[in-house]
Amino acid sequence: MDKLADFYQVSVVLTGYNRSRLMATGIGEEYFEVLTSLVPGKIIDELFICSRALAHEYKGEALNEKFREQILSNDRLGPVARNILKMWYLSLWYQLPQSWRETYGVPSQTPGKYQDIDFVISENAYIQGLVWPALGSHPMGAKQPGYGTWAFKPGEELTRINLGTDHPVSDIEEGNLS
Amino acid sequence: MNNNEHFDVVIVGAGISGAIMAQELGKNGKSVLILEAGTGTGGRFFSSDCDAPSQENSQPLSSYQTYMSTFFTALAKIPNAPYPNNANAPQPLVTDLAPIPQGQISDNGYFVQTGPLPFASTYTRAEGGTTLHWLGTCLRMLPEDFELKTRFGRGLDWPISYDELRPWYEIAEQNLGVSANANEQNYQQIDNPAVHIPFAASYEYKMEKIPQSYLDQYFSKGLAQMQVSFEGKNYPIDVVSTPQARNGMPRGDYRPVGAVGHETAGQRCAGNSNCVPICPIQAKYNALKTLEQAKKTGKVEIRTQCVAYQLETDEQGKNIARVHYKKYQSSDNPDHQCHAVSGTIVVLASHAVENAKLLLASNVANSSDQVGRNLMDHPTMLTWGLMPTDIGAFRGPGSTSGIPSLRGGEFRKSRAAFRIEIGNWGWSWPEGAPVGTVPDLIDEKNMFGEQLKNYIASVYPRMFRFGFLVEQLPDANNRVTLDDNYRDQLGNYRPVISYNVTDYTRAGMAAAKEVSDQIFQRLGIEGFTEYKPSDAGYLTYRGEGYSYNGAGHLVGTHIMGDNPNTSVVNKYQQSWDHPNLYLVGCGNMPTISTSNPTLTMAALTYWAAQNVLEALNPC
Ligand SMILES: Cc1cc2nc3c(=O)[nH]c(=O)nc-3n(C[C@H](O)[C@H](O)[C@H](O)COP(=O)(O)OP(=O)(O)OC[C@H]3O[C@@H](n4cnc5c(N)ncnc54)[C@H](O)[C@@H]3O)c2cc1C
Numbered sequence: 001m002d003k004l005a006d007f008y009q010v011s012v013v014l015t016g017y018n019r020s021r022l023m024a025t026g027i028g029e030e031y032f033e034v035l036t037s038l039v040p041g042k043i044i045d046e047l048f049i050c051s052r053a054l055a056h057e058y059k060g061e062a063l064n065e066k067f068r069e070q071i072l073s074n075d076r077l078g079p080v081a082r083n084i085l086k087m088w089y090l091s092l093w094y095q096l097p098q099s100w101r102e103t104y105g106v107p108s109q110t111p112g113k114y115q116d117i118d119f120v121i122s123e124n125a126y127i128q129g130l131v132w133p134a135l136g137s138h139p140m141g142a143k144q145p146g147y148g149t150w151a152f153k154p155g156e157e158l159t160r161i162n163l164g165t166d167h168p169v170s171d172i173e174e175g176n177l178s
Numbered sequence: 179m180n181n182n183e184h185f186d187v188v189i190v191g192a193g194i195s196g197a198i199m200a201q202e203l204g205k206n207g208k209s210v211l212i213l214e215a216g217t218g219t220g221g222r223f224f225s226s227d228c229d230a231p232s233q234e235n236s237q238p239l240s241s242y243q244t245y246m247s248t249f250f251t252a253l254a255k256i257p258n259a260p261y262p263n264n265a266n267a268p269q270p271l272v273t274d275l276a277p278i279p280q281g282q283i284s285d286n287g288y289f290v291q292t293g294p295l296p297f298a299s300t301y302t303r304a305e306g307g308t309t310l311h312w313l314g315t316c317l318r319m320l321p322e323d324f325e326l327k328t329r330f331g332r333g334l335d336w337p338i339s340y341d342e343l344r345p346w347y348e349i350a351e352q353n354l355g356v357s358a359n360a361n362e363q364n365y366q367q368i369d370n371p372a373v374h375i376p377f378a379a380s381y382e383y384k385m386e387k388i389p390q391s392y393l394d395q396y397f398s399k400g401l402a403q404m405q406v407s408f409e410g411k412n413y414p415i416d417v418v419s420t421p422q423a424r425n426g427m428p429r430g431d432y433r434p435v436g437a438v439g440h441e442t443a444g445q446r447c448a449g450n451s452n453c454v455p456i457c458p459i460q461a462k463y464n465a466l467k468t469l470e471q472a473k474k475t476g477k478v479e480i481r482t483q484c485v486a487y488q489l490e491t492d493e494q495g496k497n498i499a500r501v502h503y504k505k506y507q508s509s510d511n512p513d514h515q516c517h518a519v520s521g522t523i524v525v526l527a528s529h530a531v532e533n534a535k536l537l538l539a540s541n542v543a544n545s546s547d548q549v550g551r552n553l554m555d556h557p558t559m560l561t562w563g564l565m566p567t568d569i570g571a572f573r574g575p576g577s578t579s580g581i582p583s584l585r586g587g588e589f590r591k592s593r594a595a596f597r598i599e600i601g602n603w604g605w606s607w608p609e610g611a612p613v614g615t616v617p618d619l620i621d622e623k624n625m626f627g628e629q630l631k632n633y634i635a636s637v638y639p640r641m642f643r644f645g646f647l648v649e650q651l652p653d654a655n656n657r658v659t660l661d662d663n664y665r666d667q668l669g670n671y672r673p674v675i676s677y678n679v680t681d682y683t684r685a686g687m688a689a690a691k692e693v694s695d696q697i698f699q700r701l702g703i704e705g706f707t708e709y710k711p712s713d714a715g716y717l718t719y720r721g722e723g724y725s726y727n728g729a730g731h732l733v734g735t736h737i738m739g740d741n742p743n744t745s746v747v748n749k750y751q752q753s754w755d756h757p758n759l760y761l762v763g764c765g766n767m768p769t770i771s772t773s774n775p776t777l778t779m780a781a782l783t784y785w786a787a788q789n790v791l792e793a794l795n796p797c
């Protein structure tokens with residue numbers, strides 16, 4: 001099983017965006033790299049296995065409930081899952097909570113490419129943050145929609161850049177990844 | 179070290195005021211040197227008649243693009259985020275701000291603040307100056323703003339009238355590239371004669387007004403015919419588009435200067451919604467545009483990384499004989515060399531606080547003891563809420579309209595006037611939305627997946643905020659001073675600032691909050707405004723708490739007047755004490771009133787340039 005595919009699987013449930021929309025950002029692999037360099041492999045594996053198993057067994061609201069129960073409210077997996085969600089929406093890595101770091105963190109001995117501190121993942125990531133399409137606009141400072149578009153009724157912008165319609169998460173994408 | 183270099187004019191500061199001076203003088207054949215404390219911007223931008231970086235420019239083409247990258251990857255997207263933090267030319271940051279505990283000094287940023295309240299505004303020290311991150315609002319002052327003392331018994335009168343400044347406003351509006359319609363900006367449609375501004379009969383702005391946002395239109399409809407009452411008198415609430423130095427649709431054959439993109443594509447504002455801190459396509463005016471034109475005269479040299487630190491007078495103490503400056507090689511390293519140059523005329527254009535600092539450090543131009551005093555800003559109070567319906571927040575330039583109908587009136591005898599700015603970027607200013615607020619939805623409100631996405635989609639497009647720019651009067655105790663204990667790494671002084679907000683202004687904030695409450699009631703806006711004692715700008719008035727923010731409008735540190743005992747410059751913007759010294763910038767303005775100050779300051783600077791020219795060419 002490809003770990004990147006697992007990463008997308010958990011990301012779909014977390015973000016509410018479907019897999020093709022997430023892949024279209026072109027930034028998933030960078031988030032995956034950040035995650036795997038800052039969180040111990042064992043915990044990531046546990047998160048992926050758990051998420052895949054849940055998605056296999058449950059759908060829709062039931063899946064969300066189980067996801068909360070098994071992952072989001074779990075002291076080991078919850079903070080990691082929330083950080084993945086924040087990466088997708090805000091393009092930021094937030095330092096993991098103090099208690100998590102004390103218990104599960106592996107202090108980086110040598111300064112690596114990434115450190116577990118607050119940082120913007122990259123210039124391109126900022127532009128691809130999912131919060132912007134979610135709130136119906138474009139990232140501030142990029143993807144300019146064109147002169148005068150702000151005068152239109154929301155949703156009517158003729159020149160608005162649209163990276164593809166955001167369909168609801170489909171069952172197929174949630175469950176059957178392999 | 180060559181200390182004999184001489185120019186017709188030496189200008190300190192490559193911001194908007196220095197750039198205007200340089201262009202006007204260079205165009206008239208005068209040799210000009212600009213000393214700029216900050217780093218350069220290299221090949222600046224592509225403009226219609228400047229498709230390639232000039233040869234002599236040694237810096238890489240991509241400097242402006244570097245600012246963009248720095249902005250994208252900055253954690254705190256504050257106004258100064260894109261611009262280098264340069265310990266050799268330090269600058270204040272909004273993130274330095276904190277309440278000042280009673281009797282203490284706050285010196286964690288560049289400013290040393292002695293309080294009692296913190297001075298909340300900032301500026302930029304890099305080539306191009308603070309207009310790199312300004313919003314570009316370009317309002318004229320009202321005629322009554324020039325006569326506050328005479329009409330209302332408050333503040334000071336200006337030594338000039340609106341009518342004298344009017345032709346210079348026209349020049350400034352043309353050269354900065356202001357988009358607006360004269361028949362709206364003269365406010366004749368507003369049922370409050372106090373705010374009417376007489377425009378020349380035939381005058382029109384060079385570009386059509388920037389389209390008003392959907393939110394503005396929503397307010398226009400919802401507030402039609404609304405009135406508020408102050409001291410038993412009714413005043414109208416009118417939503418009017420704001421004049422902006424931002425490329426719109428040109429009228430006739432006018433073409434704005436410089437924006438990225440080809441002329442035929444319009445070079446118009448494309449709605450990047452990022453004017454503060456940086457417009458990616460330079461559709462918003464910044465001083466680099468004027469500097470570029472100044473350089474094209476062939477008479478203007480700009481020396482970056484040169485911090486002016488002292489003005490030396492001749493033996494009689496009459497004229498400024500030399501300007502001393504420190505040239506550093508790299509912003510990481512304090513190593514520098516000291517140089518001096520002379521100018522037949524010397525112009526200080528280094529920003530209100532820095533001009534005052536330089537004069538105080540040199541012990542010149544201060545026979546009135548007014549240098550550094552009367553520091554003013556627009557304490558800016560925000561109110562914010564959720565509109566009952568999707569108004570398309572987070573789109574367009576930062577603000578495209580305001581409510582100017584309460585800018586003037588008899589109430590100024592007892593309390594400050596204000597202008598209301600309608601913000602297009604949701605709660606980005608009051609709450610840091612969306613990047614600053616979404617973590618709370620995830621960590622505290624425990625949202626994820628579809629629920630999170632739908633919540634953002636249904637709430638964020640309804641976010642909106644007002645900004646109330648409340649006027650402040652000149653006060654001799656609000657001032658910039660120097661202290662030998664506080665210096666930067668080059669050994670130059672850091673500004674020591676004492677600041678307070680008087681009851682006159684606080685009463686204006688209270689009146690503003692009442693107007694806001696009435697508008698919220700009328701439109702069914704769900705209010706979320708909160709003023710916390712932990713806010714840096716928290717204050718109380720009659721038992722109620724309010725918070726102010728900085729507007730970036732630093733005014734009044736070397737005021738002009740018609741009496742050498744009470745002012746620093748005369749109406750020609752010439753130092754009363756030193757005939758060859760001119761000061762330009764918002765520091766000259768004796769009062770701030772309710773308009774963002776830069777257009778007025780630019781108009782004054784065009785006039786000052788004319789005065790310098792006449793001084794150099796006596797007939
Ligand atoms: C966030 C923000 C938004 C704003 N929006 C608006 C707006 O919408 N409308 C409006 O009217 N105004 C606005 N302003 C205010 C406006 O930017 C300033 O009034 C204007 O830039 C002042 O011009 P200046 O030339 O005096 O100073 P600056 O533009 O600050 O330029 C001064 C230059 O001098 C240089 N300098 C400083 N010290 C030295 C030294 N010792 N030696 C050599 N060089 C030196 C600096 O590096 C800088 O390049 C805003 C300000 C801020 C902060």
Ligand code: SF4
Binds near residue numbers: 424574
């Ligand atoms: S809205 Fe965008 S394009 Fe227009 S001036 Fe602001 S940043 Fe520039």
